[in-house]
Amino acid sequence: MMDITPIVPEGKQVIESYGDGIFTVTSVRHNNSIVVLPGKVFPWLISDAKELNRKNISVILENKEEIEILLLGTGKNLQNVNSEIIAILKQADISCDVMDSGAACRTYNVLLAEERKVAAALIAI
Numbered sequence: 001m002m003d004i005t006p007i008v009p010e011g012k013q014v015i016e017s018y019g020d021g022i023f024t025v026t027s028v029r030h031n032n033s034i035v036v037l038p039g040k041v042f043p044w045l046i047s048d049a050k051e052l053n054r055k056n057i058s059v060i061l062e063n064k065e066e067i068e069i070l071l072l073g074t075g076k077n078l079q080n081v082n083s084e085i086i087a088i089l090k091q092a093d094i095s096c097d098v099m100d101s102g103a104a105c106r107t108y109n110v111l112l113a114e115e116r117k118v119a120a121a122l123i124a125i
Helices: 055-062 083-091 101-113
Strands: 015-019 022-025 028-031 034-037 040-043 069-073 095-099 118-122
Touching (some): 015 101, 022 034, 028 040, 055 083, 055 118, 069 101, 083 095, 095 101
Parallel strands (some): 069 095, 069 118
Antiparallel strands (some): 015 022, 022 028, 034 118
């Protein structure tokens, strides 16, 4: 049998599973939405993409030096995101890709394995 798990640098936060309102990141269970950076995980008090505003993306902006690409997981399905949020992130030199949370989890792990400066803001599904 061949192992196709990406090799991730030691000490990085890897998303291992998601669903039922829970994310497992590097063997730690997180209930509800989270923001994942390569070195740390933050709780994210949001349950719908319509709730996005400058205040609830502040943790992302506060860590902007660590982020080039933000994968914004909008829950079970892809949802539109307020263009003002995208503009705020762009002004901070953060490229934002919006997708459903499952796709964001998978993409995050791939980019992390490539040692990219990636973060994932994930609405729980």
